[in-house]
Amino acid sequence: MVRTYLSCLIGVISLIAGMSEAVAQQVSSQRYGIILGASRVVYPPDSRGVTLSVTNPEDYPILVQSQVMNEDKKTEAPFYVTPPLFRLEGKQQNTLRVVRTGGIYPTDRESLAWLCVRGIPPKDGDVWAQDKGTALQSSAGVTMLMQLSINSCIKLLIRPENLSGNPSGMAKKLTWKVNGRQLIATNPTLFYMNLGSLSFNDKKIKEDYISPLGERVFALPEGTGEHGKIKWTVIGDYGDKSQVQSVEIK
Secondary structure, X not given: OOOOOOOXXXXXXXXXXXXXHHHHOOOOOOEEEEEEOOOEEEEOOOOOOEEEEEEOOOOOOEEEEEEEEEOOOOOEOOEEEEOOEEEEOOOOEEEEEEEEOOOOOOOOOOEEEEEEEEEXXXXXXXXXXXXXXXXXXXXXXXXXXXXXXXXXXXXEEEOOOOOOOOHHHHHHHOEEEEEOOEEEEEOOOOOOEEXXXXXXOOEEOOOOEXXXXXXXXXXXXXXXXXXXXXXXXXXXXXXXXOOOEEEEEO
């Protein structure tokens, strides 16, 4: 059964096109956004595909480009997104479909890929922005904007069918230790544990994720010793956060 877990809080990906002075003379810098129907997607390895809604809240059309990358975000993962590039009218919604095309993934734990969505605003003279035809590649400005626009990604979790449960319910299983100025988290579970918050002696630490059966190293905040209380939460499948967990490092 295909399971796409929708976040209770719809992730709004705010995308701002950064432009140099040379480009700014030709391209209008605009604030624009894409609303995705989930903050993460769970993909059963044998699924025929999962879907995700994408909405354009603006009054003008944008181009939407999507692809799936491996965990390193440097190489393409064996998934295909359709449509890979399309025009989305203002105030309209479309659906992305993600389909696995190959690859070998562990059957005893989760794997991670990234569904990356790029929003491209129009500029004066763009053919695709004026006409509802399909000649998207005819404008050189489109290519330029695609290079300058910001790419935003959500987690695509490849989860074997035999894994059950919600990661937020396993938050207390994380273990912690301090080594010098490093805080080391260990994840004994078979799930990616996505931290919703993390602090040491009430000083915030930038949260991250911890791989199944893996470790993640964090730098201790300035002005803290090597002893104190760690507090953390874990984000679940539905965007929910676990109860605050804590442990004393002595």
